Amino acid sequence: MDLLIVGTGALATLFAARLGTTGTHVSMLGTWQEGIEALNTHGARWVDGDGLVRSTPVHATKHPQEVRGARFTMVLVKTWQTERAAHQLAECLAADGIAVTLQNGIGNREILARNLGPDRAALGVTTTGATLLGPGLVRPGGEGILSLEQNPALGPVEAALRSAGFQVESVPDAESLAWGKLVINAAINPLTALLRVPNGELLERPEARHLMADLAQEVASVARAEGIRLPFEDPVEMVEKVAHTTAANHSSMLQDVLRGAPTEIDAICGAVTQRGKVVGVPTPVNAMCWQLVKAMVGRATW
Numbered sequence: 001m002d003l004l005i006v007g008t009g010a011l012a013t014l015f016a017a018r019l020g021t022t023g024t025h026v027s028m029l030g031t032w033q034e035g036i037e038a039l040n041t042h043g044a045r046w047v048d049g050d051g052l053v054r055s056t057p058v059h060a061t062k063h064p065q066e067v068r069g070a071r072f073t074m075v076l077v078k079t080w081q082t083e084r085a086a087h088q089l090a091e092c093l094a095a096d097g098i099a100v101t102l103q104n105g106i107g108n109r110e111i112l113a114r115n116l117g118p119d120r121a122a123l124g125v126t127t128t129g130a131t132l133l134g135p136g137l138v139r140p141g142g143e144g145i146l147s148l149e150q151n152p153a154l155g156p157v158e159a160a161l162r163s164a165g166f167q168v169e170s171v172p173d174a175e176s177l178a179w180g181k182l183v184i185n186a187a188i189n190p191l192t193a194l195l196r197v198p199n200g201e202l203l204e205r206p207e208a209r210h211l212m213a214d215l216a217q218e219v220a221s222v223a224r225a226e227g228i229r230l231p232f233e234d235p236v237e238m239v240e241k242v243a244h245t246t247a248a249n250h251s252s253m254l255q256d257v258l259r260g261a262p263t264e265i266d267a268i269c270g271a272v273t274q275r276g277k278v279v280g281v282p283t284p285v286n287a288m289c290w291q292l293v294k295a296m297v298g299r300a301t302w
Helices: 010-020 033-042 079-092 108-116 152-163 174-195 206-225 235-245 252-258 269-279 284-296
Strands: 002-006 025-029 044-047 053-056 059-061 070-075 093-101 121-126 130-134 137-140 145-149 167-171
Touching: 002 010, 002 079, 010 025, 010 033, 010 044, 010 053, 010 130, 010 137, 025 079, 033 059, 070 079, 070 152, 079 093, 079 108, 093 108, 093 152, 108 121, 121 174, 145 152, 145 174, 152 167, 167 174, 174 206, 174 235, 174 252, 174 269, 174 284, 206 235, 206 269, 206 284, 252 284, 269 284
Parallel strands: 002 025, 002 070, 025 059, 044 137, 070 093, 093 121, 145 167
Antiparallel strands: 044 053, 121 145, 130 137
16 A cells, blocks of 8 residues: 655654555655655664664655645654644645544644544554654654554554554544543653653652652543543553653653754643643643743753
């Protein structure tokens, strides 16, 4: 099958590399010129468990017209790029095509649906991690679950992902999973970015562990107020479990901060804070982390 991946960053490159090994013809649409050039020259490259660099060919472009007629699309850009990606997809997605978002945060499907139509936008959640080592080069960061909302149009995408070795599940309520991931992202990502530490170190610092619990509980409270049932009973227990199992990982937000790039804090702690105001749930720790991370954007890297 032909598959279009919107994005040229860490997860986009990892998905392109793995899918390309199965015979799927992968195109990538982005704006990062250095990344596009590296992908076209060297392919999508990843470092395997033995430290060897492997590669699979892809076609990368910044011009939507070059991938016009795409039927199956995965959106893997940062949340602050979703609106731009939606406009690009409006130019190239086939009339019977579908775009599935696998991004962090909440509100991405709504942006896609507004620009593409509700029948051409779908929601997915992935806990797979990756670290961008350079343009078109990634290191996998641990195998996760990839959950897609139940939608017959996504059948070929599910099959391609499974053939690439991804652990895929079809779920009736992807919104619940998206909020479950939001709990984890809000509790771990901003603290690792602010403290500049890997995930596991949050468990070793009592103050950080306490803040992590507060962040998780605030998100869970907002979810309950919105009628969202989380995919786990205890948000603190789940967050600590993820921090433990991904102890050596650098969160995507920490990676963004270290290279001086914009972060997804608006769609994570910012979204929690704003939704909390609407439903009348206080979120002081999320609001604090939102502002602190925003204050770092544009600063020199460390």
